[in-house]
Amino acid sequence: MPSAVVPKALEPGATIAFISPSARLNALCRAYMSRATAVLEGQGYNVREFFNEDAGIQSSISNRLSELRAAFSDPSISAIICTIGGPSFTELLPALIADTELHSAIRANPKIVVGYSDITGLHWFLHALTGLRTFYGPGAIPELGEPNSVDDEAAPLSFCVRNLFRAIATSREPIGELARSATYAPKLAAVFETSPDLVRSPELASTPGWIWIRSGKGQGRLFGGCLTVMARLAGIRGIVPDWRGRIVFFETAIGEDEVSGNPIYRVQAGIADLIAQGVFDDAAGLVVGRPFGYDSKEMREEYIGVIKGLLCEGPLAEKKFPILFNVDIGHTTPMLTLPFDTLAELDSERDRFAILEPAVL
Template sequence: MSIQTSVSVVPAALRRGDTIAFVAPSARLNHIFPLRIVRARAFLEAQGFHVREIYSPELPTTSFRAVIKTRVDELHEAFQDDEVRCIICCIGGLTANEILPHLDYELIREHPKIFIGSSDITLLHHALLAGAGLRTFYGPSAIVQLGEYPAPLDFTWEHFLRVLVAEEGQNNTLRQELGPMPRAAHYTDEFIDWFGEPGNLRARETKPAPGWKWLRLGRAQGRIFGGCLPSALQLFGTPWQVSYKGRILLLELPEGLQPDSPWPLELVRWNLADLGTRGVWDDITGLILGRPYRHTEEQAAEWEKTVLEITEGYDFPILAGVDVGHTDPMLTVPLDALCQLDSEKDEWSILERGVENK
């Protein structure tokens, strides 16, 4: 199958001394969990970056449209500010879809920069590619990963640096490709109630990672795109739908109805079947699955079994258990970048640089 030609605008690399903006386009939790925002800011500043928090703790009460305008204005402000080189979403949520019709995609196209987030931010990744032609990054958020106590997990931060930051005196972003994606030796899905801070502050316990697993062998190339499974389904039939033709699809599962629970397996089957009715399995060249959040070994095995059942009859390779999404640590994935799956080499590789050295 021919490889899709990228139409995305690749943003400039981040450098020490640059300004990073925190935005909250979906859930508005900065003032509810201020210690996590403070930790994320302090960590980034200790790493040599400046941080701007663009956030209104009190939204207008006059109308829903006024609330939307405030959230949209915050995102526009981050893109318009020439000092801001990177925009990190504070967290996901359930309401990113509300702002999509109100964004100025031409403004965003004229001010391209690194945009990073996960979960419900999947909707914005789709919209910014479809509407503004911008490459975005599926990766850590300020409240969740960067606000980790006592600091972000080393694996998360080191891969963020590798993909997005040009270090002085090094040719990090001059590499022609990022190469094989690393895999974490340990991970955590321990739930600690943030409302208990500061009384419950401690590092979460980690355990050995079960490792990546090839559910179906093979080799494939394609431009990677996707995100959180239920969110990826929301934009079919809208102006912000992204074609999966010739792509490698990235999917990961959110938390369930409670923050300490997994996404129910009956909803997993429902969601995967919906992708089939939309022709996605006919379009893609490969499939990558993130490590599922708070699944037992039995639930993880059922998740993998369901994927194989739903995609029965297709021959594209499937790699499962990768460090993406609602899992810690997590990779920073350059969406719309050309990548390769190769089960014989046991590799998932990014065949381009993540950002431009400009």
């Protein structure tokens, strides 16, 4: 892996690019794109959207590659935020891995990169081939485009924006202890609604807070992503990280019906995949995101039971690394922004999850 490349903090008046390297929902979700643009402009930034209409699978691959290359190569762009995740980022990886000219351009002009879910693949690629530090955080659809006010301290949008800029702009000191939301939105946003009368702020419920599945203390560099995507990426030579001494994080996607969560058997299979790949052999800790769709106490206990059964019993029981569950990351509203490859600490005795160094220069 190349030496670490840390991007500069986002300056006032800088330009942020929206790109869509997986799902292509820009045209279908114009209201969300417009609101997300307005939110960022309201924070004092300029916004550019890189998007061309697709005409088939190969057209889409070509468009996504050209948009990604254009955003990374443009010296006027300081940060890149992926609009949403999706199912198809791996279609780009053969070309991206082979593009040594792009790797050099990224290292020469490093930018802040934010995204989650299928964008796990972009994070892993950038870390492995360029050394760039990136950020696991919100997209335009739906997080930054939520129909509520960024000035409403209780709104999910406010939490997302505040913690995004804490990571990429305002914090040139160590980020320190990570925030936790008091409420969350159990239901998926209606991103395809175009009528103003049908677009509403998400209904909120109280969160049970952080849950320490296994106590302990550990320090290590953060790395992870969406669980099912992590399992898929492990077979792509050249982008798999060195997991030794890491604080690993993972979170799980939304079910195909967009109402329930990722089925528990897929969660179990995904964790088993990571175990078989050696991810936890020398782990310093594990952070698990609040899982979408697991909203009742019984469902959370079922999810926790899988983690305990695979990581706290059997051969891995002797590892003793701390495991923290129900953190605001990934497919949940609102969400934190986690900086990849930063030194982090878990300490159950102090109920603490903290980033011990600045995420940007």
